[in-house]
């Protein structure tokens with residue numbers, strides 16, 4: 029499997045030999061390290077070597093401890109007996125004492141069993157929200173305009189995350205200056221897609237290529253969109269962009285090699301006549317990240333913590349509370365679109 | 374009959390003119406073809422469109438040809454449905470021009486798609502709330518009605534050509550009768566009845582669905598206040614009828630002179646010219662009302678858009694083409710009875726309107742996409758690219774070619790001089 033199949037956004041890894049060499053270069057010389065302490069250098073080196081043999085499967089753990097338990101006890105004295113030795117004192121299902129685990133508030137059990145229990149809920153949510161069905165969230169964003177400093181980090185993070193081509197910018201910050209020097213005021217209004225409750229773009233699409241998912245995100249089906257751009261005409265927020273097929277090839281080498289798995293579909297390398305080229309694109313609240321339980325890139329990156337993401341249907345969620353505050357407003361409320369992006373004035 | 378051989382040999386009177394005309398079309402088609410290749414290779418990058426101004430020349434030409442078609446069709450119904458006898462002479466011409474215009478219009482929409490290969494998607498997936506989805510279906514139904522009409526209007530003459538004509542024309546005519554070759558009076562009556570029925574279906578289809586619908590397509594976008602008005606689809610229809618009348622007038626003069634070698638019927642000309650004048654006046658009045666409401670509303674988007682149209686960078690297209698060629702110049706030409714009865718002057722008036730309405734269409738499509746929908750987003754600026762112009766010329770040449778071939782092969786002028 030090539031790396032961009034598995035994890036879009038992760039750069040290529042160098043080959044193994046090179047990696048090993050890098051590790052070797054970093055590694056401290058064990059003999060020199062052990063000479064710094066009071067205990068036997070020879071014993072330390074021998075134990076370390078055989079420990080590697082255990083992990084290679086050349087000797088068993090039991091053989092190892094038969095060989096070293098007494099030698100170690102002799103060398104380290106009382107201290108050795110006071111330190112719990114998981115491999116000797118416990119079976120493979122539990123590696124530390126229950127009370128120690130309690131005090132550290134961590135889960136007890138073998139790595140395998142813990143990994144299993146972690147995977148389950150994550151796997152569940154992924155399966156469910158893939159198509160937005162039986163996902164009872166309604167994703168919403170609240171942007172605190174008093175915290176926004178107009179640094180455009182969100183736009184940059186968005187570009188990096190979604191790998192949008194030139195001319196396509198899911199998020200922009202609309203910056204305006206009012207008044208005359210020295211009484212100048214500046215407003216910065218970040219503008220992602222509003223994921224409207226009543227989206228005009230969905231209304232006008234002749235082939236239903238753009239539609240609202242149950243989780244509130246407005247989807248664009250790149251495999252169905254005919255590129256008529258009627259939705260761009262209809263959007264009152266200018267949030268939609270046509271993919272003219274341009275690339276950053278002059279600026280970045282291999283710019284189109286990796287694409288973002290928008291709406292959960294990995295389309296592989298960017299190619300001239302392949303969707304989404306010739307389609308209309310827009311912000312999707314980083315749907316692929318939401319599915320992984322992560323926040324959208326712009327929310328995560330915001331330096332002033334101005335952006336908040338959450339479930340508007342959950343009255344106890346932070347975003348629902350903020351959206352209900354007296355400071356909350358939506359852009360172009362008169363349009364009747366009822367955006368799921370709220371702003372705090 | 375002594376005139377028979379001449380009657381069944383429609384087409385250019387003048388061989389040299391024919392060669393010159395086809396040569397010109399060939400050149401235009403070559404240029405357009407090359408541009409189309411560039412468009413296919415380069416995708417939408419070959420245009421000057423942007424995400425701020427996503428619709429441009431192709432959309433403007435598309436609504437232009439839809440309008441031309443709807444207008445020409447409505448002129449044909451004056452004869453077929455409302456029984457204005459004089460106009461029978463032009464009804465097939467009008468119908469055929471309407472079909473060709475529609476084909477050209479669809480060529481333009483197709484070229485405008487970001488994914489031309491998915492042109493069939495609107496028939497596979499729909500959206501009830503989308504005007505565009507409805508339009509696509511209305512266009513198909515409309516073309517079907519037009520063809521039905523042309524068939525019933527022409528069948529009798531087709532049968533005659535098949536029987537008495539020679540060569541390619543006779544064979545084609547035979548095929549196009551679809552097997553109904555009777556030359557009886559009953560069959561002729563049946564044709565007329567069906568022609569009228571199709572016309573009655575066609576009128577609402579053309580007015581409300583095809584052209585009104587195309588206006589609605591724009592008018593529903595609340596995000597663009599300039600379009601978002603109830604009067605908008607009405608103006609669409611009026612300017613469509615205006616351009617259609619002008620086109621029919623132009624074709625009538627040209628074809629009578631160049632193909633039929635007959636004298637132009639001054640009464641028909643006078644009638645068409647009067648209609649034209651009436652439509653110009655209505656068009657001007659409605660446009661003025663629309664502009665007034667928009668400007669007095671003081672809605673910033675509306676005011677700004679009108680300011681752009683009247684005084685902006687492209688205001689020449691408004692003053693010279695839309696007002697000058699579309700309205701003032703033709704009005705002057707049809708103002709005198711004597712001029713109205715002068716064929717070449719009326720041909721010029723027709724041509725002037727046909728060109729002027731192009732500017733009307735551009736001034737509908739482009740200006741509201743210059744000012745961004747939200748303060749703080751970049752402003753747009755648009756002038757079609759060379760590829761956009763050249764492909765447009767090519768697609769129009771396709772239309773001219775289709776029309777010319779049709780005019781050469783089909784009995785578009787009633788064989789007995791229009792008094793059927």
Ligand code: SF4
Nearest residue numbers: 233253254256257259
């Ligand atoms: S561009 Fe695509 S998504 Fe937008 S209206 Fe047309 S088909 Fe629908």
